[in-house]
Amino acid sequence: MTTSPPRPAGDGRSDGERYDQGMRVRREVLSDSHVDRAIAGTTPSTADFQDLITRYAWGEIWTRPxxxxxxxxxxxxxxxxxxxxxxxxxxxxxxxxxxxxxxxxxxxxxxxxxxxxxxxxxxxxxxxxxxxxxxxxxxx
Missing domain, CATH: 1.20.1290.10 (AhpD-like)
Structure with a gap:
């Protein structure tokens, strides 16, 4: 069984690159219309959460090989x-x-x-x- 090598914490991607990659994957998986609705509903209270899920869930986890x-x-x-x-x-x-x-x-x-x-x-x-x-x- 082959496994994916772990990505080091310093994998060379900036938070901005993770966000951009995460947004691309998020849109491909969930659809532009879904993501646009989620972004449109962002408030000052939820902005950090939207950033977190885009960078971490979509930009870090969903992009793993x-x-x-x-x-x-x-x-x-x-x-x-x-x-x-x-x-x-x-x-x-x-x-x-x-x-x-x-x-x-x-x-x-x-x-x-x-x-x-x-x-x-x-x-x-x-x-x-x-x-x-x-x-x-x-x-x-």
């Missing part, structure tokens, strides 16, 4: 189901489709999660994902 975006989406969907983060789960179902997962693969992720995160969590995930997946299948 160890997993492709499909695999990252599977991990995120599983985590959102297990933790009951319904709004984030719906957003990441859309993102998973953008990252190349098929509706049938997303169903498999939810089924797998039923065993490890619980049937009630998977039941909620199916309820939330159904309209998104139905719409995606209509475009196939």
């Amino acid at each position: 160890g997993l492709d975006r499909r695999s990252r989406s599977i991990a995120v969907l599983s985590s959102m189901i297990a933790l009951g983060h319904e709004e984030e789960f719906e957003m990441h179902v859309h993102a998973a489709l953008r990252n190349g997962l098929t509706p049938d693969e997303i169903v498999e992720v939810i089924l797998q999660s039923a065993i490890y995160a619980g049937v009630p969590a998977a039941n909620t995930a199916f309820r939330l994902a159904r309209p998104i997946l139905d719409q995606a299948r209509d475009f196939d």
